[in-house]
Amino acid sequence: MLSxxxxxxxxxxxxxxxxxxxxxxxxxxxxxxxINVPRAYIAKLxxxxxxxxLVSSTxxxxxxxxxxxxxxxATLIKIVDVIDGDHRLRSCMLSLKECNEDHPCPLHGLxxxxxxxxxxxxxxxxxxxxAIDLExxxxxxxx
Amino acid sequence: MLSxxxxxxxxxxxxxxxxxxxxxxxxxxxxxxxINVPRAYIAKLxxxxxxxxLVSSTxxxxxxxxxxxxxxxATLIKIVDVIDGDHRLRSCMLSLKECNEDHPCPLHGLxxxxxxxxxxxxxxxxxxxxAIDLExxxxxxxx
DNA sequence: TCTTAAATATGACATTTGTCATAGTTTAAG
DNA sequence: CTTAAACTATGACAAATGTCATATTTAAGA
Numbered sequence: 001m002l003s004x005x006x007x008x009x010x011x012x013x014x015x016x017x018x019x020x021x022x023x024x025x026x027x028x029x030x031x032x033x034x035i036n037v038p039r040a041y042i043a044k045l046x047x048x049x050x051x052x053x054l055v056s057s058t059x060x061x062x063x064x065x066x067x068x069x070x071x072x073x074a075t076l077i078k079i080v081d082v083i084d085g086d087h088r089l090r091s092c093m094l095s096l097k098e099c100n101e102d103h104p105c106p107l108h109g110l111x112x113x114x115x116x117x118x119x120x121x122x123x124x125x126x127x128x129x130x131a132i133d134l135e136x137x138x139x140x141x142x143x
Numbered sequence: 144m145l146s147x148x149x150x151x152x153x154x155x156x157x158x159x160x161x162x163x164x165x166x167x168x169x170x171x172x173x174x175x176x177x178i179n180v181p182r183a184y185i186a187k188l189x190x191x192x193x194x195x196x197l198v199s200s201t202x203x204x205x206x207x208x209x210x211x212x213x214x215x216x217a218t219l220i221k222i223v224d225v226i227d228g229d230h231r232l233r234s235c236m237l238s239l240k241e242c243n244e245d246h247p248c249p250l251h252g253l254x255x256x257x258x259x260x261x262x263x264x265x266x267x268x269x270x271x272x273x274a275i276d277l278e279x280x281x282x283x284x285x286x
Numbered sequence: 287t288c289t290t291a292a293a294t295a296t297g298a299c300a301t302t303t304g305t306c307a308t309a310g311t312t313t314a315a316g
Numbered sequence: 317c318t319t320a321a322a323c324t325a326t327g328a329c330a331a332a333t334g335t336c337a338t339a340t341t342t343a344a345g346a
Contacts, residue, residue, distance in 0.1 A: 010250070039336085043294090059342045059343065062345095139248060140241075204319095
């Protein structure tokens with residue numbers, strides 16, 4: 001449903017949401033360890049997100065990654081679409097070209113509206129929303 | 144969520160459910176075309192299913208693949224588990240080790256019980272159930 | 287201005303998944 | 317009992333995904 005890469009990306013962004021701001025930038029190598037993702041790999045993903053303005057960064061001494069207000073207001077779906085493309089998440093359970101409510105594939109009913117609900121949630125939930133949940137211990141990230 | 148392989152396997156088994164029985168066996172190469180999956184690839188998947196008694200086969204002249212009564216009563220989850228293993232489908236949205244209702248990952252709420260419902264449906268729906276849907280045109284398989 | 291610390295770009299490498307071909311084995315039929 | 321038709325086993329190859337290393341660019345501070 002989600003690739004490993006977008007899972008990693010989401011974890012990294014959430015970590016930044018909790019621990020960074022413009023005056024508290026974080027090095028790629030210092031994100032890698034707490035979210036348990038290889039250093040060079042998470043760097044690559046963050047670069048991709050940075051190119052799409054989903055995370056902020058500055059280079060040079062005192063540089064690093066962080067989330068600004070705009071980044072925090074972005075919805076989760078943007079991260080997934082940048083990393084996975086928009087097809088993976090939305091294709092039918094049997095990858096049929098023509099599968100919809102009126103012309104469902106055999107598995108369609110088994111999934112019900114579960115999947116479209118999930119996508120809608122990704123579309124309306126922001127990074128900030130999830131960060132608040134984490135801060136209030138309504139959800140948990142570690143290992 | 145499901146690998147390509149298990150999608151193919153499901154399509155092949157459904158095709159057999161609709162078009163085969165002990166006296167109407169079907170050659171691997173004659174399954175390949177209607178479900179639009181490469182011949183040698185579907186053969187390999189059917190062999191795996193055959194080894195696990197999820198499809199029936201006989202070799203030699205007049206041989207081929209077919210579904211017996213027992214095969215038709217098997218639930219969908221068995222096919223998915225044989226092809227994908229049992230981890231892929233059941234792992235958490237962020238692949239966290241410890242993620243459950245009491246200790247949810249940040250995405251847990253976005254999926255809700257959608258996923259567990261889907262799995263339950265796979266566990267209780269049989270090949271035969273889906274075949275009936277198809278025959279009654281409640282669902283559709285082709286391209 | 288020079289040095290150094292950091293992101294960035296690029297691309298090599300590994301692993302997994304998906305695809306295909308070949309040779310071997312079984313069995314019905316004559 | 318021979319032949320040929322089919323599945324079966326094995327493994328090679330390709331593509332996608334995931335992992336890592338190196339060289340380049342940028343910017344802060346002395």
